[in-house]
Amino acid sequence: DAKTTQPPSMDCAEGRAANLPCNHSTISGNEYVYWYRQIHSQGPQYIIHGLKNNETNEMASLIITEDRKSSTLILPHATLRDTAVYYCIVSPQGAQKLVFGQGTRLTINP
Amino acid sequence: NAGVMQNPRHLVRRRGQEARLRCSPMKGHSHVYWYRQLPEEGLKFMVYLQKENIIDESGMPKERFSAEFPKEGPSILRIQQVVRGDSAAYFCASSSGQLKGYGYTFGSGTRLTVV
Numbered sequence: 001d002a003k004t005t006q007p008p009s010m011d012c013a014e015g016r017a018a019n020l021p022c023n024h025s026t027i028s029g030n031e032y033v034y035w036y037r038q039i040h041s042q043g044p045q046y047i048i049h050g051l052k053n054n055e056t057n058e059m060a061s062l063i064i065t066e067d068r069k070s071s072t073l074i075l076p077h078a079t080l081r082d083t084a085v086y087y088c089i090v091s092p093q094g095a096q097k098l099v100f101g102q103g104t105r106l107t108i109n110p
Numbered sequence: 111n112a113g114v115m116q117n118p119r120h121l122v123r124r125r126g127q128e129a130r131l132r133c134s135p136m137k138g139h140s141h142v143y144w145y146r147q148l149p150e151e152g153l154k155f156m157v158y159l160q161k162e163n164i165i166d167e168s169g170m171p172k173e174r175f176s177a178e179f180p181k182e183g184p185s186i187l188r189i190q191q192v193v194r195g196d197s198a199a200y201f202c203a204s205s206s207g208q209l210k211g212y213g214y215t216f217g218s219g220t221r222l223t224v225v
Contacts, residue, residue, distance in 0.1 A: 044201070100153040
């Protein structure tokens with residue numbers, strides 16, 4: 001079973017920042033937070049991951065609370081192509097399978 | 111640097127036939143994972159293989175489903191005597207064996223339709 005809770009859907013205007021929350025109150029000390037997304041009919045795509053520090057890459061930023069019980073994925077300037085289902089996953093580094101929940105269906109509106 | 115290659119992209123089978131789904135991992139990856147996504151649902155883990163070995167098949171249905179990853183060639187997910195409930199998207203992912211950095215790389219999937 002997934003260890004995360006995400007809102008089922010969100011909307012965001014094109015060009016604005018999209019902030020996707022994720023609760024993982026039972027996260028263990030050795031578990032990372034991973035974000036993947038699945039654009040319609042495609043395979044999931046890795047976005048970013050982190051342990052306790054905030055992380056940023058060319059796609060997004062990941063903000064993890066100090067107690068690590070929740071995190072937020074930020075897409076700084078959302079485009080229509082960012083419309084997808086976004087999955088927040090917690091997993092130990094070295095774990096050999098990912099457990100996907102239902103994710104958040106993000107719709108970017110023009 | 112080709113990614114994970116899955117074929118066919120679309121597969122139609124009649125009830126009772128066999129379905130074979132192929133997955134070629136990324137170059138340098140020796141770990142393969144199969145996931146199934148039923149319509150309007152999330153991805154569910156099926157099986158994890160390394161070359162010539164099944165490491166974790168806890169998500170595989172007990173009957174009709176099998177997987178292999180031979181020393182040479184792609185990984186094969188085989189479904190015997192397909193039923194309509196097998197209609198789904200089947201995704202393969204590969205990794206170098208350590209879930210860090212990029213973690214998994216997924217293929218584009220095979221959409222199986224059973225008629």
